[in-house]
Amino acid sequence: MNVEENIISLISEQLPRSKKQLNELFQSDAEILKKKNGFMLFSVDDFSKEDHFRATDPFQLGKNLAVATLSDIFASGGVPQYFSHSVALNPAKWDNSYLIELSRGVAEILMETGAAFIGGDLGTSDEWHYTGIAIGHSDKPLMRKKTAPGELIYMTGNCGTGNLEAALQLFDLDSDITTQFELRHKEARLIQEFATTCIDSSDGIVNALRTISSLNNIGFLIDRLNPDPIASAFMAKLKLPEELLFLGECGEYELVFTIKPEDEKTFLSEAESRELNFAKIGTIQEEKKVLLSGSAHYDLSDFNIGGRDFADPKEYIFALTKYLQSHENKIS
Template sequence: MRAISELGEKKVIETIVGCLDLMPDMSVPFGDDVSAIKLGDSTLAVVKTDMLVAETDVPPGMSLRQAARKAVVMNISDFASKGVKPLTVLVSLGLPSSLTEKDVEELGLGLNQGAREYGAYVIGGDTNEASDIVISCSLFGVCDEQVLVKRNGARPGDIVAVTGQFGKTAAGLKILLEGLDAPEHVTKPLKEAVLMPKARLTEGLALAEAKVLTASIDSSDGLAWSLHELSDASNVGFTIEHLPIAPEAVEFARKHGLDPWELGLYGGEEYELVVTVKPELWEKAEKIMKNLDVSFTAIGRATEEKKIELTVNGETRPIKRKGWEHFRN
């Protein structure tokens, strides 16, 4: 039998799903970013759970308050990509007995900060003793079935677009984990991108409500990984012709002889939206984001041929299925 370090997270999930009796008429299929059940004709009860483990998810320099906040934000980011407003959060905590009362208070403050930033409330949970800090958050919200944006709706010809810029967290983690240096005007925003991530909830809600998206995911596991996940769900490929790489990431890459495209594609933990839009609805989507004063960039097109490539300056390279995957990273 293979160890799960050989399988990787995706195969582990497939194995578990293969053991389950599937619920009839599931509103959202396994493998998407949330789960849902119908409440009446068109209203969905939407739920999401995600877990933070200190050893793998909390880099040096991240405080307990920041870690707890991040545990909430990374769940909210998945709701953002589906166009669902979170209402409540349940939290299960695994805590080493060596933590102090002050440590627990910091965790509580971080949980509340993460929830209240996005209009949600922590309403309960559970605690247990553990060998490492484990924070598992479960979100609940409701939305109309026609509003929720799944991963499987992209079609050939659709425009691929992203919010924000990429490469900051990959560079920031190299500073925090590997000790690489950079000037202060570069270091500060790169570290902040890691320590204080932000979910694109307002943007996701606005795009979903306007019904301009055909598919959506967030970039928490890396832009490349997100593109492959959309490709698998929608059975399309992608030709990417532009990537908005953050100028701080470009400067950092230049200083250390790194490839900025690699930082932008394979970093992860950026929590940007990666979406597809019908060409005839692009101007509408662009106007919505302009009104929100948010960077929204068309980076390519969905294709019939199921391959994912980056073409920049006349050079074409494959975008590998590479990013953050538990049990392998």
């Protein structure tokens, strides 16, 4: 259990829980509550400067904040119905025109999903903070705990968009690259029909899979990195290993899920009929190892490097790079 999980556990142990709640701590992206008809899904996420979202384009930032907030509902097999937020800002930095564009970005995502804004809160702060709240519904909720060895690991989109967004900010590069976190509401409906487990990649791909591994007492082999091509080219330009897109914890808010191998053919056929694309990136293994295979091979079983452990994010990048160098070609 890492520091963040330990803090969450300590707080939760002091608080009463509802008998209607289906999930235990860490078992799902959203909280799942039994209703008379189906299940209510609830999620709250806080975003700030430490998430390394660029804030130069308020419309783009609004879209990314909304997608990031709603991804927990999608990962839990739900459809978002209501959306709320609490915004803390410095009026000298975010003026009226900025707020209008930010709100337009949020609204565009909500209108595409059919979710309604039901109000929120406003405060002031030297640096911006955004807390997104989403409420959804599901007839068949998904959790992170139900996979087994031999199942296949799939994901929506590509790996590394969030880490690219962070790198563009950390290296203070004047770039015209736009990093849009994709709305996966259509994909989520199909995933709900076939997946045994699902999690979003808000903390990066490797952390998402390590969570599933820990909850299910299994390991996994990733044999396809599936990098975002723009992010991959950018990493090459910086002379950093492409695998950092997989290890870094600035996630891309894609959906990572498992399906049974006997369901794969039907799943892919249905995906094609709906014009949806998914990438198979690996398999669930019985052995409790985290393996990454590609142009190089890594045993990541002891991986435990967190960005919050470093005062300087660039030191975090250096630590990840050093870790990869020391673990290359160690698959036995």
